[in-house]
Amino acid sequence: MTESLRQTDARCCAPDSRAVAARLAALSHPARIEILKHLSARNSCCCREVVDHLDLAQSTVSQHLKILVExxxxxxxxxxxxxxxxxxxxxxxxxxxxxxALVNSCCSGR
Amino acid sequence: MTESLRQTDARCCAPDSRAVAARLAALSHPARIEILKHLSARNSCCCREVVDHLDLAQSTVSQHLKILVExxxxxxxxxxxxxxxxxxxxxxxxxxxxxxALVNSCCSGR
DNA sequence: TTCGGTCATCGTCCATCGGCGATAGACGAT
DNA sequence: ATCGTCTATCGCCGATGGACGATGACCGAA
Incomplete structure (x- = not known):
């Protein structure tokens, strides 16, 4: 999703909607949330530690980490x-x- | 993403991570954020109104609305x-x- | 030097997303 | 009854996501 938004992007959608969506996309995968939690429980981790914790292939974890970094x-x-x-x-x-902020603007709005 | 999570789902990932991820997935598309904003600016909308606002095909908007409803x-x-x-x-x-809550747990965690 | 462990990247595969047009159902108005 | 409008859904398609294994680079230890 990160850099997709083909047609849609060009037309509708305020820039900040795109920005928020992009950042949320990084959060909207359970493995990545799990990784975040795990990382936050220690000062820092190497990839291997996460792999052991998650039971996913090393390459997969590396990918998720990359997405989070990006x-x-x-x-x-x-x-x-x-x-x-x-x-x-x-x-x-x-x-x-x-x-x-988004939610507030939706709740206060009107 | 909503109901995918093939291998991943079965293994790692606490249930609440999945739950949060699923809800965020609905939010992580600029068109849907835009729709939410638009809806919140009025009491209610019909599909057509959103279509006019967004410049997407009616079928596409209907899909996005369905995702938000689900x-x-x-x-x-x-x-x-x-x-x-x-x-x-x-x-x-x-x-x-x-x-x-997630962010707090990540920031306080350690 | 060689071996073992760690990591990022590549290529592949499959499922899903997200776009569209076409279609059919429901309803109101003529 | 017919027409026009509004929806939801279907089928199709290209692009992406996310999983994996294999590979190669890097580094430390033996």
């Missing part, structure tokens, strides 16, 4: 042969604020 | 030949709360 919700730092992934709590709070 | 974010009531769609503000607030 969405800006997780920070990434290569560390020797390991990779260190770390939740970006500020970004996460930001998403939360976006959703709250 | 996610429980929008209420639906047939009204003569029209259909009345109405934002469920409580459900929306609920989603917002879920996200906030």
């Amino acid at each position: 969405a800006g919700l997780v920070r990434f730092a290569p560390d020797r042969q390991r990779s260190r992934y770390e939740v970006d709590r500020a970004a996460l709070a930001d998403v939360s604020a976006s959703v709250t | 996610a429980g974010l929008v209420r639906f009531a047939p009204d003569r030949q029209r259909s009345r769609y109405e934002v469920d503000r409580a459900a929306l607030a609920d989603v917002s709360a879920s996200v906030t």
Whole structure:
């Protein structure tokens, strides 16, 4: 979903709707939510730790991590042969604020 | 995404992660966000009104509305030949709360 | 150097999404 | 009865998502 939005994108849809949608898309997969929770429970994780926790193939987990990083919700730092992934709590709070704002505008509106 | 989650579903992922993900999935499309905003600006809309507003085919809009209804974010009531769609503000607030809770648990976690 | 562990990426496969047009049902008005 | 309007649904299609295994790079330890 991240970079799709073919026809739709060009026409309707305010830019901020697209922005919110894109960030929510990163959150709208159970495995990624689970990864976020797991990451946030420690300071940082390498990919392997997440793999052990989740029971998904390493390549799959790596993909999910990549998506989270690209969405800006997780920070990434290569560390020797390991990779260190770390939740970006500020970004996460930001998403939360976006959703709250959207919902508020819907609830107050009219 | 709503009812997919093939392999993943069966294995990892706490049930509430799945639940949150499913509801967010309904929100993670710009057209649907736009629809929500539009609905919330009036008391209720028929499908046609949304179509005029969005510049998407009627069938497409109908699909998006259906997804929102199935996610429980929008209420639906047939009204003569029209259909009345109405934002469920409580459900929306609920989603917002879920996200906030998730983010909080991630930020306090550690 | 070689081996073992970690990781990102690639290619493949299948299911789903999201767009559309066409169609059929329901209803109101003529 | 017929016509026009509004919907929902169907079928089709291209694109994407998400899963996997295989591969190759990298690094530390033996």
